[in-house]
Amino acid sequence: MEPEPKARRVGTKQLHEEIVRLLAESGLKPGDQIPTEAELKERLGGARPTIREALKLLEQDGVIRAEHGRGRFLTAAGSIRIDRPITTFESVTEMARHFGYNLVNKILSVSEERPAADIAKALNLAKGETVIRLERLRLNDREPVLYCLDHIRRDAISDRVFDVDWSGSLIETLARYGARPSMSQARVRATFLPDDVAARHDLRDFGPALVIEETAYRDSGPPVLHAIDYHRGDRYAFSFLRK
Amino acid sequence: MEPEPKARRVGTKQLHEEIVRLLAESGLKPGDQIPTEAELKERLGGARPTIREALKLLEQDGVIRAEHGRGRFLTAAGSIRIDRPITTFESVTEMARHFGYNLVNKILSVSEERPAADIAKALNLAKGETVIRLERLRLNDREPVLYCLDHIRRDAISDRVFDVDWSGSLIETLARYGARPSMSQARVRATFLPDDVAARHDLRDFGPALVIEETAYRDSGPPVLHAIDYHRGDRYAFSFLRK
DNA sequence: GATCGAGGATTTATCTGACAACAGGCTTGC
């Protein structure tokens, strides 16, 4: 005899996504109660612990709030969609694309150098180790919108510096050498372009810049890249959630 | 007969914290394997599903990475501590305090007004509803470091506008009226102070400002507050994690 | 001796079923 069409095995990750979709389509408003664990089990399948893990993730996201003995409820964050939060790690190239920009890349300089003390510390370099210093300007429609100063651990790139194509996304270039970073520690501040940069590259009209300075790490731990990106103030704004 | 000193009931939240502490004290480096579920159960108590829920949270935090059949491993984020990430919701007053600033509060203006269209939309106001407009300057050691423009839903405050003490943290003031916001949707950009503000309050030397513009929501859903904070560019920088 | 495969050990992933704790409404007894 055929056994019941046994509830398919369902993973936490999949459930997480399905619940998000379900909530999005449900038209629930903040403060409304969401389906109970039992209902979700009915509708989506999976065992209770698995469903609970998925719900716990939503709770940590700030999308729902659990009340012991009562139920789970949608919070304000549940109805807010942040399109491309700055807290998601992605390359400036990608970021710009989603701003509707189609950047042209000008390489101002590439060289192998002895790093300054703060860079050496951020990249966890031993004495004497060098970095690749990359200075680029990104134009949108002939207008400079982004000045980037990158320092890359020399040992992340196995080729000669001048053999590498630096005109694309830096993250993807690193990925090709098996050194893709997956997260970063970042700081944001507002300032002008450094005087010497503005003078050397005719950027005196760049105006106030939104600077994102970040150290990017590989999944396995070690830092790979230190990036300073000056975003033209009147062209960029970044979104995020605080909770 | 006495039953065995039954393993105490242990909650997910508690386990989450204990594991974080355990990892912090363990001296593990990124890429190292962390104790298995079985070991954690041994050392911290709790049932396996509970432990797994706590570990799942750490995984979502980006602190650890699970590999089926191998174990769990510390990631780079596990060893990075961001002191006060901008992604944590707190009042500017608190934020400044942790910068080492002891702000003096100057109220430039308080009034009840008909909001502009964008504010009305952000605060989800019906036609005709009004807001409290609050304009403040924060000084550190006689130097202006922060210009704040707040719009508060009129129905969040049950007193007369001039009876309220606006000199403290706005979040706490709202809390006193039972309208404490708990999260916000924020945007950051770089610009100068608006011309009229700079002119009216003698702030022409403020320089480039880091602007955080946010709409803050109550736990139950509705927006309460729209805030625009101009942070003096050479005094402020905010940290966060990207992953 | 080297190589490949089977099998076992370890670890994470999921499932099943149960009990505990809390909230809220209902009944019942006074």
Added chain:
DNA sequence: GCAAGCCTGTTGTCAGATAAATCCTCGATC
């Protein structure tokens, strides 16, 4: 009318079992 107690629904935790992935060992085979 009111309060204590009970019942039900919900989330929180527990215990043990099975599934799936990875890695190591050991033995057979060439």
